[in-house]
Amino acid sequence: MTSSAPAAVLWDMDGTLVDTxxxxxxxxxxxxxxxxxxxxxxxxxxxxxxxxxxxxxxxxxxxxxxxxxxxxxxxxxxxxxxxxxxGVPFRPGAREMLADLRRAGVRTALVTMSMRRMALSIVDLIDFPAFDVVVAGDDVERPKPHPDPYLQAAQSLGVDIASAVAIEDSPNGLRSAIASGAVTLGVPLMVSLDGVGAHALWPTLEGRGAADLAALHAEHAPTLTDVSNPQEKR
CATH class of the missing domain: 1.10.150.240 (Putative phosphatase; domain 2)
Structure with missing residues (x-):
């Protein structure tokens, strides 16, 4: 991967990875x-x-x-x-993108408000080692839309949240990801994501891969100046 690639990709589960x-x-x-x-x-x-x-x-x-x-x-x-x-109904392109990220060496986390036992049941049904970290609803004190779940995932992975891309399908989830400081991608399923504030909205993950997420991150990640001198931004 290039230097513009995200250090990690953080996935919501219900509605994003799987259509549950x-x-x-x-x-x-x-x-x-x-x-x-x-x-x-x-x-x-x-x-x-x-x-x-x-x-x-x-x-x-x-x-x-x-x-x-x-x-x-x-x-x-x-x-x-x-x-x-x-069976597990993966959303179009989600499993393929996840596999491409793993081949590219990008770290991944599952960040879901479902219970850990459900999250692990779904992860166990994926036929390759899909996630480095799982953060579930019973792992955090403050759920989405608070930023805590995404911040906890980044901390567990040992990455700066600004170096991560978060993928979500719901307004509540996007608000959590945006508040955390991650580059955010919305892939709507049942409800509109217009106006929530995602860095990008894609109609589907089908046909997309690690290179597309690298390009998204390179376009929207904060610069060193943004991070070190936040007072320069209004």
Whole structure:
């Protein structure tokens, strides 16, 4: 890789690496209906990219009388069950880009608000060593949209966050990545990312590779002056 290549690429999971959002929605609706409530598609879309604790509280507001931890465990179990039946639905081009990054020697992290047991289950189904680090929802005190998950991933990898590219599919996830200082790439799936502030929006990862991410990083990474003299920027 050239000197302009990112030191690391930080991947969101649900909706970015794998298209599991329909599985989450399929778990939410019957749970709400079990207790006599209704759950609309618009409400389900509003959950995309939220921390599981926040999602659980919304489900409580919709009439689910369980505690937050119980709701999270139930949803996680249901999504894992669907993955076991249907397999892992990788988003177009995601697996290929990840493999290209590994061949190029770029470090990678998975940064997800799903539980670690789910993240590791998906990582285990990838047929090559895909990630150096996994940061999951139960690994951080402050979830997305706080910058903490991405900062923790960069620290675990031993890289400066400004030298990393973060890939996200949701506004909440992008806000986390932007706040961390990473170069951010949005690849929308179920909700629009217009106006959130990503450095770039691509309609798909299909046909893209490590060289494309290197070019993106070279174009948008802060210069040495930007980092050492932030007061010069307004």
């Amino acid at each position: 959002e329909p599985f989450w929605m399929a778990a939410e609706t019957p749970l709400v209906e079990r207790f006599g409530g209704t759950w609309t598609h618009a409400q389900a879309l509003g959950m995309v990219g939220l921390a599981l604790e926040d999602s659980a509280r919304l489900l409580q507001n919709a009439g689910v009388p369980w505690g937050v931890d119980e709701i999270i465990a139930h949803l996680t179990d249901e999504v894992l069950r669907q993955l076991a039946v249907h």
